Amino acid sequence: MAEEAKSQDLPPLVTRKPVKTKEELDLLLADRGVRYYKELEVFPVDTAALKKTLDATCKSRIRTWLEICAHCSLCADTCFFYLANDNDPKQIPSYKIKSTLGELVKRKGDVDTQFMINCMDTAWGKCTCCNRCGMYCPHGIDMGVMFGYLRGLCFSQGFVPHEMKIGSGMHWIYNAQMDVTVEDYVDTCKWMVEENEEYYPGLEIPVDKVGADIMYVVNAREPKHYPQDLAEAAILFHLAGESWTVPSKGWEGTSLAMFAGDWACCKQQVENVYAAMERLKVKRYVGTECGHQHRATITEGPYWAGRKSGDPPVPGLHYVEWVLEALETGKLKLDPAKKIKEPVTLQDPCNYIRNHGLTDVTRKIMSYIAEDFREMSPNREHNFCCGGGGGMNGIGRYRKERNIGLKVKRDQILATGAKFVVSACHNCWDAIRDLEEVYKIGIKWSFLKPILLDMVIVPDHLKPKEEE
Amino acid sequence: MYEFISGPLALISFAIFFVGIITRIVWYVKGLDWRLDRVAYTEKLGAGITGAARSLFHWLLPFNRTTANHPVFMAVTYLFHICLVIASIFLVAHVVLIEESWSISWITIPDYIADYMTLAVIAAGIFFLIRRLTDPNVKILTTASDYIVLAIALAPFITGYIAYHQWMDYKFWLIVHILCGEIMLIAIPFTKLSHFFLFFCSRIQLGMDYGIKRGGAKGRGIAW
Structure with a gap:
């Protein structure tokens, strides 16, 4: 009893707003999901807002996809979750999207808490937005794209997995998926040079060098947990004789906000990287060995940032593209x-x-x-x-x-x-x-x-x- | 009765069919949004058109992995659609009727070929029905409207076959056949049968998406 009363005094963990302060973030981190999911069980759906969002953003492409799905089940065996779960029909991509987003659109957002929790559990727990099913649908229906959209709807209503809420919060606060500040990052760069310059004389990690050919952008996990990765990248650029730099502000290219469906945060995150490209007047961007970083910063990012061309300010390469170029030109x-x-x-x-x-x-x-x-x-x-x-x-x-x-x-x-x-x-x-x-x-x-x-x-x- | 069904009602059905299709295509194109869809449709139109063409080519023809993975189902599907479209548009009786009413005509196919095609459509339809009733993957997706849509699509062929072969009261079955055809025309813009034209919209859109954004410029031509 006493404990319940105590927990009622605490500020709520589940809200429809993104986490934008360190206090809120610390509270979420300390919770580890227990109170969070309990609160979610009874968190109301703002059906009016949901309807408004649907009206404004669910346009002909998605509505057509939902309408013309022939219910043929050809997408079933394209999904690894279907295969891994012994061909469970409930794992058919078409079924998963039809029973969540399909119903949501049909009911014009008039759904309850349990429905939204099912949407969340499906959008994050039964789909990785790998887009494989879309490649096999004869009608060209991309269910991965629709699940990405559904994630955005879920996020706007507060129905988002604990770690995803934290992830987008990290981006709001640190412009990185982890609590690594610009100072931490620059220090890690210095530290990695110190650790390795003995073996590679002249090694540097040039921070904010204006006019370099390449701006290298990392995943926050690297400075936080695997700084050696940053050193390896530096050594390879050094050996290849590249003119390169890392930005201080705008150093991080990943976007847990994209996984979370927090589109406003995606925009803020990617604009940081684009600002660094423009500030440092680099010729090209090279991202580290990360898949979703490339997707967020180079493929989807331009659209979040409102760039009509669909391109980032400078050409964006995935690390593998740079490696191949360096091997083919003999730089490495x-x-x-x-x-x-x-x-x-x-x-x-x-x-x-x-x-x-x-x-x-x-x-x-x-x-x-x-x-x-x-x-x-x-x-x-x-x-x-x-x-x-x-x-x-x-x-x-x-x-x-x-x-x-x-x-x-x-x-x-x-x-x-x-x-x-x-x-x-x-x-x-x-x-x-x-x-x-x-x-x-x-x-x-x-x-x-x-x-x-x-x-x-x-x-x-x-x-x-x-x-x- | 026959005069009304084959005259004004036919005209109304065709009008709804064409106006409905055009309205929905306009609605589709107007609903595309480069920012929401995250595809630079107009800025990279060239890459988009290439992607769209590739997408249509691979899926109008059986050059795609789904056909390789599900050869029987896809063969039946291709047969069903090809026969359905060709038999109804190029049947001598249909072309004659249209020529009499509106003085336009086009080439026709021999009746015996149309007859085989009609049987193929019906057989494929029965295959789809059995699959819907028995395959657990299809069952879980199936709704009442799937059966209704299948019935709407098959009815003109079944009734047309009965009428053509004059097994029973010809005049009666002819009227039923024309009515079924008109129901199908009217249903196309408003039901799942809209994939008749929205298929092209959807394929072109996804083709543009891949052509413009998802590797069209860099890849070696993914057959999406």
Whole structure:
């Protein structure tokens, strides 16, 4: 009794507004989801606002998709959740969208709390927005796009998984998906130079260098948890002789706000990066080995920022594009003797393969680094989601569902016979790490940077001077 | 009765059919929004047209993975649609009627071919019906309107077949056939049968999306 009274005095965790202050964020972080989901169970739906949003944003494209779906079920076996759940008809993409967004539109937003919780559990717990189903629908219905839209509706009503609310809050407060400030980031850059300059004389991580050719933008996980990744990127740029820089403000390119469906936050986040491009007058942008960062900053970002051309201010490259260019132009030279001898396979991330067409880039890179490269089946734009995309990896509420979904990727990897998976995407990398943890199939996994660093030939003039 | 059904009612049905289609296409195009859809439709029209053409090519013809993965269902589907469209537009009797009323005409197909095509449409329709009733994946998606729409699409073919072969009262079945055809024409703009033209809208839109934004400029031509 006393405890209940106490919790009633606390400010509510569930609101329809994004988290924009550190106090609110700390409160959410401390809760770990328990009180949050309890509050969500009784949180009312603002049906009038929902109807208004639907009227303003649900236009002919989505309404037509919902209307002309022939209920043919051809999308069933395109979804890894359907396959991983023993062909459960409730996992058919068409069923999932029809029973959530379809009903919501039909009822013009007049739905209750339980309905919205089901929408949330479907939009985040049964779909990673990998867009694979859309490629197989004869009518050209992209259910991934509709689930992205549904996430936005859910977010606007406060029905969003705990970690996603935190994620967008981080972006509002830090302009990064984690609590890493500009100062923290710049310090990490300095620290990484100090750690490595002994081995790579002249190594630098130029911060805010105006007029550089390349502006390199990272994922906040790197400075926060894997600073070595930042060092590796710096070393490779250094060895390739690139003119490059990292921005202080605008250093982070990912967007958990995109996973959360917080479109206003997406806009703020990406405008920060674009402002850095313009401020530093760089020629090109290169993003780190992250799939959704590329999607958020290069593919979708221009639209959030209101750029009619659909392009960012300067051309945007995914890291793999830069690597291939450096290999093909000879800026980076690899020692062929150090090619990976054992069988190795490659994960195709949805966000820059299916959704940005870089299908052949990674394969060409593999030809430089692997002697026995084995394709997964299916591959390229037909590849299955790793199982952890769209924010899935980070949401505790759907951990069980995520782990079931991983079975498809596990079986794809096992079928190649390779025990080594190359993954140039943070979410895929995580999902593959977790699938090893859950299913113990004896695989290793890696980003490209450590592999390249292992094989790269250091030009003589960049080698450390031998002690006399 | 026959005069009314084949005269003014036919005219009204065709009017609703054409006005309905045009209205809905205009509504569709006007509802596209480069910001909401996140596709630079007009700024990158060239890439969009290429993507749209590729999308239509791969899906009007059986050059897509869905056909490879579901060859039987897709073969039946292609057969159903091709026969449905060709048999109804190029049937001698239909073309003659239209020529008598509006003095326009076009090429026709021999009656025996139309006869086979009609049987193919009916057989495919029965296949769809059985699939709807038995396949758990289709069952969970099926609503009453799916059956109604299938009935609307099949009725003109079943009644037309009966009338043509004059098994029973010819005049009666002819009237029923014309009525069913008119119901179908009127239903097309207002039901799921609107995929008759919205299919093209949807495919062109998704083709433009991929062509403009999702790798059209960089990829090697994904067949979405």
